[in-house]
Amino acid sequence: MLKKKDRYNVAVVGATGAVGNEMIATLEERDFPVGRLRLFASEMSEGRNLKFRDADIPVEILNEDSFIGIDIALFSAGGERSRIWAPVAARSGCVVIDNSSQWRMDPEVPLVVPEVNPHDLEWHKGIIANPNCSTIQMVVVLKPIYDAAGIRRVVVTTFQSVSGTGKKAMDELMQQTVAILNFKPVEKNVYPHQIAFNCIPHIDSFLENDYTKEEMKMVNETRKILGDDSIGITATTVRVPVFRCHSESLNIETDKKITPNEVRAVLSAAPGLVVYDAPEKNISPLATDVADRHETYVGRIREDESTENAINMWIVADNLRKGAALNAVQIAEKLVEMA
Amino acid sequence: MLKKKDRYNVAVVGATGAVGNEMIATLEERDFPVGRLRLFASEMSEGRNLKFRDADIPVEILNEDSFIGIDIALFSAGGERSRIWAPVAARSGCVVIDNSSQWRMDPEVPLVVPEVNPHDLEWHKGIIANPNCSTIQMVVVLKPIYDAAGIRRVVVTTFQSVSGTGKKAMDELMQQTVAILNFKPVEKNVYPHQIAFNCIPHIDSFLENDYTKEEMKMVNETRKILGDDSIGITATTVRVPVFRCHSESLNIETDKKITPNEVRAVLSAAPGLVVYDAPEKNISPLATDVADRHETYVGRIREDESTENAINMWIVADNLRKGAALNAVQIAEKLVEMA
Numbered sequence: 001m002l003k004k005k006d007r008y009n010v011a012v013v014g015a016t017g018a019v020g021n022e023m024i025a026t027l028e029e030r031d032f033p034v035g036r037l038r039l040f041a042s043e044m045s046e047g048r049n050l051k052f053r054d055a056d057i058p059v060e061i062l063n064e065d066s067f068i069g070i071d072i073a074l075f076s077a078g079g080e081r082s083r084i085w086a087p088v089a090a091r092s093g094c095v096v097i098d099n100s101s102q103w104r105m106d107p108e109v110p111l112v113v114p115e116v117n118p119h120d121l122e123w124h125k126g127i128i129a130n131p132n133c134s135t136i137q138m139v140v141v142l143k144p145i146y147d148a149a150g151i152r153r154v155v156v157t158t159f160q161s162v163s164g165t166g167k168k169a170m171d172e173l174m175q176q177t178v179a180i181l182n183f184k185p186v187e188k189n190v191y192p193h194q195i196a197f198n199c200i201p202h203i204d205s206f207l208e209n210d211y212t213k214e215e216m217k218m219v220n221e222t223r224k225i226l227g228d229d230s231i232g233i234t235a236t237t238v239r240v241p242v243f244r245c246h247s248e249s250l251n252i253e254t255d256k257k258i259t260p261n262e263v264r265a266v267l268s269a270a271p272g273l274v275v276y277d278a279p280e281k282n283i284s285p286l287a288t289d290v291a292d293r294h295e296t297y298v299g300r301i302r303e304d305e306s307t308e309n310a311i312n313m314w315i316v317a318d319n320l321r322k323g324a325a326l327n328a329v330q331i332a333e334k335l336v337e338m339a
Numbered sequence: 340m341l342k343k344k345d346r347y348n349v350a351v352v353g354a355t356g357a358v359g360n361e362m363i364a365t366l367e368e369r370d371f372p373v374g375r376l377r378l379f380a381s382e383m384s385e386g387r388n389l390k391f392r393d394a395d396i397p398v399e400i401l402n403e404d405s406f407i408g409i410d411i412a413l414f415s416a417g418g419e420r421s422r423i424w425a426p427v428a429a430r431s432g433c434v435v436i437d438n439s440s441q442w443r444m445d446p447e448v449p450l451v452v453p454e455v456n457p458h459d460l461e462w463h464k465g466i467i468a469n470p471n472c473s474t475i476q477m478v479v480v481l482k483p484i485y486d487a488a489g490i491r492r493v494v495v496t497t498f499q500s501v502s503g504t505g506k507k508a509m510d511e512l513m514q515q516t517v518a519i520l521n522f523k524p525v526e527k528n529v530y531p532h533q534i535a536f537n538c539i540p541h542i543d544s545f546l547e548n549d550y551t552k553e554e555m556k557m558v559n560e561t562r563k564i565l566g567d568d569s570i571g572i573t574a575t576t577v578r579v580p581v582f583r584c585h586s587e588s589l590n591i592e593t594d595k596k597i598t599p600n601e602v603r604a605v606l607s608a609a610p611g612l613v614v615y616d617a618p619e620k621n622i623s624p625l626a627t628d629v630a631d632r633h634e635t636y637v638g639r640i641r642e643d644e645s646t647e648n649a650i651n652m653w654i655v656a657d658n659l660r661k662g663a664a665l666n667a668v669q670i671a672e673k674l675v676e677m678a
Contacts, residue, residue: 153646154645155643155645193621194625198625198627199579199581199586200623200625201638201639201653211641232646234645234646236653238498238586241536242537247577251575279541280545282541286538288536300540306493306558306572306573
């Protein structure tokens, strides 16, 4: 458990990546009580400095002693580095908040979205997992509906931005777009197919059941976070030529009847959500509007008349913020609150 | 009914639009037995010529006598022109195949996808309606599954290209993209929101139930074409920054159990479909691959374990071809066959 202090020494592992950058910005913006900040990345970034408040902080390479004196370590450096280094950090006495998929389904590791299951922070053993970006924004919306009407089944289709893959993918979308506008050949390095002016129904690798890992994360992580394995969830995850923010089309079957107006009321009263739903004024959540926002935006709320007790909606969140860096920092804030 | 002839005089109304252009190209490519071809458009296009085979054909303005001597009139000039001119054409003795939404739900007008309900052509009274683009590709896929296992409910989310809106929307996507790459302000004329690098969950105008017209077309047209009002359908239609081809994420609940392999077999044997589904080889349908193709491509076929008897899939078709011009020409071909 985190010990109560005025200021906490924080490490960011994977500091130079798309999410690492957002972690540093989020710590600063939310005025997290940072004592010392240490930044870690791979050899490629050695010698670089990154700004935090008014200081230039050097990017260091990890070693066995890196976490001595650190209270909280935010990891976003891929599953393999988390597998090796998160236990090292935990043994050094710091609390790890890990953004990779490495520890998420480990029964010894809580998987937490602070608005949804903060109580799970009570039983952590040094490592806390941050859920997948597409899962986080969905469970923030599902939780108040689950409490109000129960959830029987969710059918979700995602529209995920390239920043979910990282900086290289953002560059690839830009370069391919420029190439197409100049009638030049398109180079593919990050994705197996052209992403500019295209939609790729394929995120992460395929599993034996023909679902992708990304799709099964949405199923398994959602059940773990909501603490209910009886919820039926099926996902189709799609990459779209958008730089930032993930959008999701949700069809939710509830146990009890709940009207669109009741859904609006329940979601408006819940933390971390903005109901942004006035079709007659052309107001619906859009990736371009939600970038840098901390909340998940919900619109297109309407009754699904094709079955009993079902609701459609369209939700958008910043995948780098709420989908990753912000959720990790919010976990740290909750730990501080509980200390 | 069409009278048997060696060659048929054909009119294309709305000849200079995105779909009109494709109608002319499709008539030529499929070697439709065209006798005389007459092209009609609004005053703005008067004086232009369009190529058909080796001839330059003048674009004319419609009048009461325009359809005299015409056997088949392909309309794609918007609902209002169809409302006024389709009955004029029908009274002149020609068969109208109308691509607008004006006549689709009229009980006196058959709504036809030739692979699905060619028998409905038998009772036309001079006007035959071409379904909405997003509906056509879906029913081509639903029909063989409906015949094999029955369909209880469909949850569909679309990824629709800007060419569905027309040429001006294609220009707007291009211009906005160029503006963004040059750090210039984005101008919005066709859509209420930026479409470049964005997804807009809003196609056509909103109805009282908070669904869009496009979404309710998918519900009502599908039931009419399949001749079964008991099928539950719910749709979320989304515009994406793609120039051509519509993609759709389908979740289909069947009456009887049907496995993914059985679905593949049933779809492979059905007309107008290509099963394009080998995840391990990165083969899934993509908008960029399906442009100009005549078939609807189906991939990501997998069992949905969140409920009994359900299947997920991802389908892509060229919205200007199968979704509009090709389906209209295929109706004309079927009429010729039946003559």
